[in-house]
Amino acid sequence: MRLRTSRQTWDSLLITVLAFITALVISAILIAIADDRTRSAAGYFFQYPQDTFTYAGQAIGNTYRALFEGAIFNPRTAGNGTAGTLGPISETLTYATPLIAGGLGVGLAFRAGLFNIGGQGQILAAAICAGYVGFHWHLPVVLHLVVAIVAGILGGALWGGITGWLKARTGAHEVITTIMLNYVALNLLNYLLKVKGFQNSASGQAISFPVDHNAQLPLLLGSGLRVHLGIVLSVLAAVFFWWLMKYSRLGFRLRAVGANPLAAKTAGMNVERSYLAVMLLSGAFFGLAGVSQILGTNDALTNDVDAGVGFDAITVALLGRANPVGTVVAGLLFGALHAGSANMQQYTPIDLVQVVQGLIVLFIAAPAAIRAIFRIKARGASTGAELAKGWNG
Template sequence: MSTTAPAAQPAQAPPQRRRRRTGGGWLVTACAVLAALVVGALLIAVGDERTRAAAGYFFSYPWDTFTEAWYAVRDAYLALFQGAVYSPNLSGRGALGPISETLVNATPLVLAGLGVALSFRVGLFNIGAQGQIVLGAIVAAWVGFTWQLPVGLHLLVAVVGGLLGGTLWGGIVGWLKARTGAHEVITTIMLNYVALNLLNFLLTQRGFQRPPYGQAISEAVADTARLPLLLGSPLRVHLGLLLALLAAVAVWWLFSRSRLGFRLRAVGANPDAARTAGMDVGRLQVVAMGLAGGLAGLAGASQVLGVTGSVTGSVAGTIGFDAITVALLGRNNPYGVIAAGLLFGGLRAGGVQMQASTGVPVDLVGVLQAMIVLFIAAPALIRAVFRIRAGGSGVGSELAGGWTR
């Protein structure tokens, strides 16, 4: 009597769990921006007078409160978009005005952000982009209004002057780090103050200050040293935009294709291992800070030669500090820095239109930038809120020195 073995039963599949999105740092970054916009919407609703009035009888007619809040948020963000990208109320060349202003604001942010990202990639915290921008602006302006050179050559020399000014200021930090072990955070912050006070001193000196010597403003840069407008007047977008894009490509090539970039990445990943492998870590740190400072110096040169035409005490504005945010948001990737610079440039350009059209203070832009940084610095919170499963290299590792080709 033969017996037949029972057929093997298929293995029971484990009960399915609720699926969660898998994403790396870029998805987390996008969600962080979205979360910041949500927080901004709540602040707009709270600050809106009609919404607050409707909230006074919320329990009688709750829908009125939500309706007024929706209109306030919609109008504010629509005005922000129209001031940064496109406005249907403008026609002809004027229709390009919003995007032109976005590109003008983004140009120095991209250049300085590349410098900060480069230093972060080598394991150095460059908080001194502000001072490096000031030095670049000083040297570029001085070359622009004191030297008499032919058209084209004068502009080239002025741009190189801004590059060298920032390189010198950043190189000092790297040299102090390599020779004395001075922490770059302290030295960059101190050199920011030195650069600013140096500028204030120069703005009181004849030969740098503009006659009749009653205001803190430099001589005007000669027309031969001005960055030409890409789209013609009155649109202000200038050749510095192409310079920023070329700088981003150069930074990508440096880290992805060059031997020097490989050594800089090795120092950023593990300086002790790089030293054991025979690399001169101190020299590479000087080079890295010099390159970072040079990029920030180009940002200062682009402002003086392309926008203001002269130097004032506020020539750097908050570009150097915003560049840190741009580098973080761009995850130290040159193309990410371009995207982050465009985003922040758009926020700056659209904030003016938002305040003029809806009365929402332009300070909201600063709040949005701060919230983006906050959420970027807390990726675990963003993953939990948006139910994103960790996959690949997270944003935290990317900020610590990872690199995406």
């Protein structure tokens, strides 16, 4: 049994890697098409075909090199001190921090058979709570940060818990309620940013007071770099996710409900209570993402403080197959794509970064297509059930 599970795990990993490679190859073709010189050379392809291939290779190489230099290491700035050497990786970790936490939130809901697409609302609720504590309360150094973090996590948990309660008591579909709660949270924040005592009236814009220094997450690599303690908290959250789902009774119950709610109910499990619990926990993970945004990456609330993390987290959870290790790796990957995208603009339209993400999701969600392309035989269950096995295995 363990051998079979191990083979399925490696098989799933292989499909994921091949899906990523396939997305990069197709993206490379699009990069070449978007390049002006390549398109011009294509006009006389049959006379001098080498020009088309040369220009296409240069466009692809320059674009992916720019991505690497913007996200991992840029040898041309390596001599400019710590900021020059660690700047790219710092940006990758900064972007990855909320994506990891949010991906864990989506993944946990997946494991229980729910689809939490209310990450935006839960992040905003968390940012409102953590931000309010951060700029209105005045506490000692360590205590202020701890209280602000707890307030943010609770804010996200309670916002997610509304969906869980509605699901448990009325059967309301979580997709509908989470979408609606996204709008509620966004408009609530827009309202608060116009209220005296919340809005920083001195700025004359829709922005809150700045968070006190005591409540800000410490920078890990010095003042010149943005990476902060939030990345450590996100990794610790992944460890908690792993322990919860592997060793705790609650995790076992959530996995059972996700695999077959009817069988779980027949076995005496309270399915409705499980729905409430999983949405509270899922919202708490998104709450941590909101905390990292307002107490770490930003120092004041604006109406775009979520930075699209709520929806990008769905992609991260899909790529990570709702597995804590996979989610961390996927978060780092998409953090690198975000960090390197600015550099890529020198050579290709920035929209192609979004295309890469979309293609990755497309192939991850369609393992049968990857198997057909690379002629890989399915092991065990049908390919249509692979993604569900990845979530609940």
